Amino acid sequence: MSAKSTGSAGSAEKSSILKTPDKSIQGQAGLKTGAEIAVQTLIDQGVDTMFGYPGGVILPFFDRLYDAPIRFIIPRHEQGGCHMADAYARASGKVGVIVVTSGPGACNIVTGLGTAMMDSIPIVAITGQVRTELIGNDAFQEADTTGITRPVTKYNCIVKDIKDLERTIKEAFYIASTGRPGPVVIDLPVDIQVAKTNFDGKAEMKLRGYRPRPKGHSRQISMAAEAINKSERPVLYVGGGIIIANAAEEMRALAKKAHLPVTMTLLGLGSFDQNEPESLDMLGMHGSAYANYAVQECDLLIAVGARFDDRVTGKVKTFAPHAKIIHIDIDPASIAKNVRANIPVVGDAKYILAEMAKEVEYRQRKEWFAKIAQWKKKYPLTYDKKSTNIKPQYVIEQICELTGGDAIITTGVGQHQMWTPQFYKFRRPRQLITSGGLGTMGFGLPAAIGAQVAQPSATVVDIDGDHSFNMTMTELRTAVEYELPIKVCILNNGYMGMVRQWQELFYNRRYSKTYLANPEYAQVAEALGAVGMTVDKKADVPKAIKKALGEKRPCVIDFKVEREENVWPMVAAGKSLNEMDGLDLLESMA
């Protein structure tokens, strides 16, 4: 095989990933192989970028990619590839595409699919499969891919007849990207990839049972607007759905027109500029005290594109006890699943919020905003700024400052993931890319790669934990290979910090199995072809960040941060949202 097909660092590969498709590879009708049909249908769906890793039973498909006008990114591990496709989707608003082989390849994307499923991210995954006649025989590299991926996909299927292939791919894109989006797997046996049929690109979808309803009921919308007009103490609580629906503008207009304080979930961050006076920042387990208090004392909670996750609600029984609840969501199954809804509105947030905005009136709500201002003053999100050690929060503040609050930020999972929304002030949708629902360690680095592929001119920073980075650090080589200038900032506390925090608080400081000695990350980075830096003095933090921001190569900065810092405030699992620990500490540092 040539350098082009193996994806080595050869110049042919580098130039091919920059190529944007300008022409169809198979323009005319006629007999085509399954592999040709699959690749052409993907191009017809607007796909110009794919992630994937080859193997035996997906070879006919990969052969079609040899000279196809598609940017193709090969990760070092299929899990990384799936997170890249996911982050590509989150950063671009398009569908992410990942192609892998059967058996081990398909099994390796399960975590990535689960991550996308929990956060409603549109991915189409094509998995090679053994020949149809061998299925069920324990053939070499056979896995029951549809069985394994059923609970982590919005939809999956196996194509057993080449005549169904084009239609199935079109349906996959439609299902992945409409309604409440999610990942779709198409399992594609190798014999279907080489079979031939007539192809004209005109197959129609047959999805009788699947009909997302974008328009909300007009009476429900009016009822919601009326409730807002009557409310003395409203809170707008928005989730990732607002970003997925591209409805941030409509939400902002509604919040401004009706004068509503806005709190966001981890995935909703960026939908409302955190620098705006109405922003209450994030709510929930590690949300701000002012957001949590506001929710507990509000008389009206307007939930949009959010699903009342347990990390948001705390003890459900005592959640927002005085509030009437409006719940707007495209997914009827999400409404009233965890928390009662007084006014449910099923539909597309973009349309519904625009309609609602027409009917709402401005109200001053002086007392309510004064109360919120008091909480903000008393319990700010802060930390010990006088410490001479490198506080992880300080590093994030510096990253925010030096990127002008404008970078795309990805994260791993743990304490650093919670400090990120506390100390980086997000301004716009698709700026924070993080695994919310599944909480997948190892997401940050491949996500930064996927985001940089989607937004080549953006500054992309992965704020990572040491142990999260450990899980997928091999992908640093992928960033080097494709010359993606991502910046990885490891908040290296040596610990699996978030788990250590729970052990400190709830297991009597018995740090059982949460410490592992790490490698020198700067050396790892250099060995993989990236720039590596180590920072162990507070004064060097801004210098290192500036240097990384000016680099064209991928960079890794290993910040040796305070090892036993905790995330505050904290609503312990099962507690009510207003029962926060750490408030005294925040108050003393206010």
Ligand SMILES: Cc1ncc(C[n+]2csc(CCOP(=O)(O)OP(=O)(O)O)c2C)c(N)n1
């Ligand atoms: C794949 C995976 N395994 C285990 C966990 C459980 N877990 C949550 S946070 C965490 C520790 C994270 O450590 P690190 O990445 O160093 O971040 P820190 O909390 O120290 O900032 C663990 C083990 C997880 N979320 N994901």
Ligand SMILES: [Mg+2]
């Ligand atoms: Mg750590």
